Amino acid sequence: MIHQINIRRDYSMISTGPLVDKLGWIALKHKDELILRAKNIISTNKNIVHEWLKDNPSFECVLPSGGTVCFLKYYFDLKSETFAKLLLAEKGVFFVP
16 A cells, blocks of 8 residues: 555655655754754855965955855956866866856
């Protein structure tokens, strides 16, 4: 019976399966700890970027107070697409040109 319900559910809903539902439920039970952990990681990473920007005057950005995305401006002659590919290949940093 459960198998038949899961088949019907997969067919008729754009949703996840029961295991993912259960994991989501567990995560929601611990949402405060998960949010705190994420905020700490974001804060640490922003501090790293802030310090890096101080040491690299060829770059500039406004770090967001309530998010994780900023627009980096640089002052040298290199296409943004080329720069993004170099960053990914050499440093493993994902950057959207």
